[in-house]
Amino acid sequence: MKKLILSAAIVLGSLTAMNAQAQEENATPAEQTTQTEQAAPAAEAAPSEQATVAQEVDAYTEIKTEEVPAAVTEALKKAFPDAVLTKASVNDKKEYQLEVKVDDKEGALYADETGKWIEKN
Incomplete structure (x- = not known):
């Protein structure tokens, strides 16, 4: 039993x-x-x-989307051509949190100042 x-x-x-x-x-x-x-x-x-x-x-402080480095915006355009950057934030390590929208889906992406993607859980 x-x-x-x-x-x-x-x-x-x-x-x-x-x-x-x-x-x-x-x-x-x-x-x-x-x-x-x-x-x-x-x-x-x-x-x-x-x-x-x-x-x-x-740790992230909101910034204007125009203040995001060109390397990061180029990496975003290359990886997600249809993505629209809606909000951006940066932390002390110069890591950028990007709030993006693709069609009807929204999500957050993370990149360093050189445009290299960072995986965060």
Whole structure:
């Protein structure tokens, strides 16, 4: 009987993990950012890790889209020709957060001042 209950618990846990992964893969970039920001405080992480996440979110200062370096705008045009830059922000490391819109989808992209893309979770 114990083995049956344990097996059922393992199967249910696996299905839950697979469902969460499938939803994350199907989410748009804007939804993934929101899910990541919501999941970070709920995660069972050390307080210092949670503080780091909060600092990363707050570290960007909004700038005018005209102030984005030419290398970054050229990289955006090359990688996403149909993208429209709606908002831009920069942090102390000269990393740029670009809020872009392609058709009806919106999301955030990150690049350094030379136009090299940065992957952020």
